[in-house]
Amino acid sequence: MKAIVYNGPRDVQVKDVPDPKIKHPSDAIVKITTTNICGSDLHMYEGRTSLKPGTVIGHENLGEIVECGNAVARVKAGDLVCIPFNASCGYCKNCERGLTAACLTLNPGTAGAGYGYADMGELPGGQAEYLRVPYADFNCLKLPDGAAEQQDDYVMLSDIFPTGWHATELAGLMPGESVVIYGAGPVGLMAAYSAQIKGAGQIMVVDRHPDRLALAEKAGAVVINDSEEDPVERVMELTMGEGADRGCECVGFHAHDPQGHEVPNEVMNNLVKSVRATGSLGVVGVFMPEDPKSSHELARKGELAFDFGEFWSKGLRMATGQTSVKAYNRHLCKLIELGKARPSFIVSHELSLEDAPDAYRHFDAREQGWTKVVLRPHATQSKTRDTLQAHPKKSRAHSHAHARH
Numbered sequence: 001m002k003a004i005v006y007n008g009p010r011d012v013q014v015k016d017v018p019d020p021k022i023k024h025p026s027d028a029i030v031k032i033t034t035t036n037i038c039g040s041d042l043h044m045y046e047g048r049t050s051l052k053p054g055t056v057i058g059h060e061n062l063g064e065i066v067e068c069g070n071a072v073a074r075v076k077a078g079d080l081v082c083i084p085f086n087a088s089c090g091y092c093k094n095c096e097r098g099l100t101a102a103c104l105t106l107n108p109g110t111a112g113a114g115y116g117y118a119d120m121g122e123l124p125g126g127q128a129e130y131l132r133v134p135y136a137d138f139n140c141l142k143l144p145d146g147a148a149e150q151q152d153d154y155v156m157l158s159d160i161f162p163t164g165w166h167a168t169e170l171a172g173l174m175p176g177e178s179v180v181i182y183g184a185g186p187v188g189l190m191a192a193y194s195a196q197i198k199g200a201g202q203i204m205v206v207d208r209h210p211d212r213l214a215l216a217e218k219a220g221a222v223v224i225n226d227s228e229e230d231p232v233e234r235v236m237e238l239t240m241g242e243g244a245d246r247g248c249e250c251v252g253f254h255a256h257d258p259q260g261h262e263v264p265n266e267v268m269n270n271l272v273k274s275v276r277a278t279g280s281l282g283v284v285g286v287f288m289p290e291d292p293k294s295s296h297e298l299a300r301k302g303e304l305a306f307d308f309g310e311f312w313s314k315g316l317r318m319a320t321g322q323t324s325v326k327a328y329n330r331h332l333c334k335l336i337e338l339g340k341a342r343p344s345f346i347v348s349h350e351l352s353l354e355d356a357p358d359a360y361r362h363f364d365a366r367e368q369g370w371t372k373v374v375l376r377p378h379a380t381q382s383k384t385r386d387t388l389q390a391h392p393k394k395s396r397a398h399s400h401a402h403a404r405h
């Protein structure tokens with residue numbers, strides 16, 4: 001089959017690799033019909049992780065089950081399923097508590113496994129024609145009737161919609177409260193969208209890319225372009241000098257200033273400054289135990305010059321980590337089915353696998369108009385969307401006008 005293979009820094013290629021096979025009776029093989037490129041893939045693409053060359057990448061996967069092992073009882077061939085980026089067993093100490101992002105079974109010796117991802121076990125990714133899913137009964141979210149025509153919405157259940165939601169959960173956001181979100185990439189946009197669905201009183205999103213900020217505005221946020229104004233001062237102005245009730249970190253360890261220089265502690269410290277005393281922070285952006293290629297000494301050791309004194313003095317709280325997708329995906333799926341959420345409004349490109357290496361280059365450069373890329377491993381045609389014309393609305397039908405790419 002064809003798959004996207006990581007060759008080394010800024011080098012991914014479409015290659016022929018062996019088809020996945022059932023290895024364990026609880027496995028299923030899924031024909032991938034939609035799979036996304038994620039901001040997390042860019043950490044690997046940029047060569048900032050220990051990912052082994054030769055790895056098939058891709059962890060935001062949706063497709064049709066084509067084969068099941070003998071022990072699979074709940075799902076069956078023909079089912080359209082969305083697969084959480086965390087692969088989990090369902091029976092370990094952490095999975096039992098719903099903390100599937102910290103499964104102890106699938107990546108022995110550490111907590112948490114995923115598809116096609118550095119330090120998350122040996123499972124190949126799904127930017128490919130087929131994917132092996134372990135513990136298929138547990139890991140596959142069976143999609144409702146009509147989902148085949150709305151895959152760009154449902155595929156967001158694999159990661160970024162639950163992750164955006166998780167950011168607001170970790171921050172403890174309640175209806176009526178204000179929240180400041182740093183980062184308007186797909187995750188920050190989904191955090192803003194989740195905050196809107198949850199009935200936040202005021203949503204503020206900080207980034208410097210006008211196309212991403214325009215989508216944040218569509219999701220109901222007041223946007224702050226930090227290349228034009230100081231984001232902390234602006235949040236203070238917008239909250240009558242008090243600061244936001246809650247803050248979400250949706251950037252990660254590659255935080256940089258608007259000119260592109262990496263400043264690893266910038267977002268964390270801006271959050272401490274722009275959230276009010278007794279508020280709380282949800283940190284979903286990825287930070288690494290070590291980042292040997294960083295130009296910052298502390299970051300190389302996985303450390304951060306964090307304003308702990310101010311954090312402590314304000315009595316702030318913070319929660320961090322990967323999303324246990326299964327804690328949210330069933331409920332968020334219902335919102336899509338009922339027409340109450342339409343996360344595909346961020347999708348800018350629908351491309352074939354052949355176009356993926358080029359798409360990685362554009363998305364990595366955060367080029368104007370590249371807000372979220374979905375890949376169709378079994379399609380030959382590629383399309384771009386005008387995201388700024390798209391608007392989330394209560395409809396199950398696609399209303400986007402597609403332009404040929």
Ligand SMILES: NC(=O)c1ccc[n+]([C@@H]2O[C@H](COP(=O)([O-])OP(=O)(O)OC[C@H]3O[C@@H](n4cnc5c(N)ncnc54)[C@H](O)[C@@H]3O)[C@@H](O)[C@H]2O)c1
Pocket residue numbers: 038039040041042043159160163182183184185186187188206207208209212226250251252253254255256257266267283284285286321322323366
């Ligand atoms: N916790 C999880 O389970 C989980 C899941 C998915 C993704 N992630 C992580 O979330 C982060 C965001 O993912 P994404 O797909 O949106 O990535 P992305 O790289 O597309 O978006 C990040 C955005 O942050 C902005 N940014 C950079 N520095 C900034 C600063 N100083 N202030 C404000 N904005 C700044 C960039 O301009 C960009 O638009 C990544 O670190 C990703 O790995 C975590």
Ligand SMILES: [Zn+2]
Pocket residue numbers: 038039040041059060085159160
């Ligand atoms: Zn992802």
Ligand SMILES: [Zn+2]
Pocket residue numbers: 088089090091092093094095096102103104105106
């Ligand atoms: Zn487990």
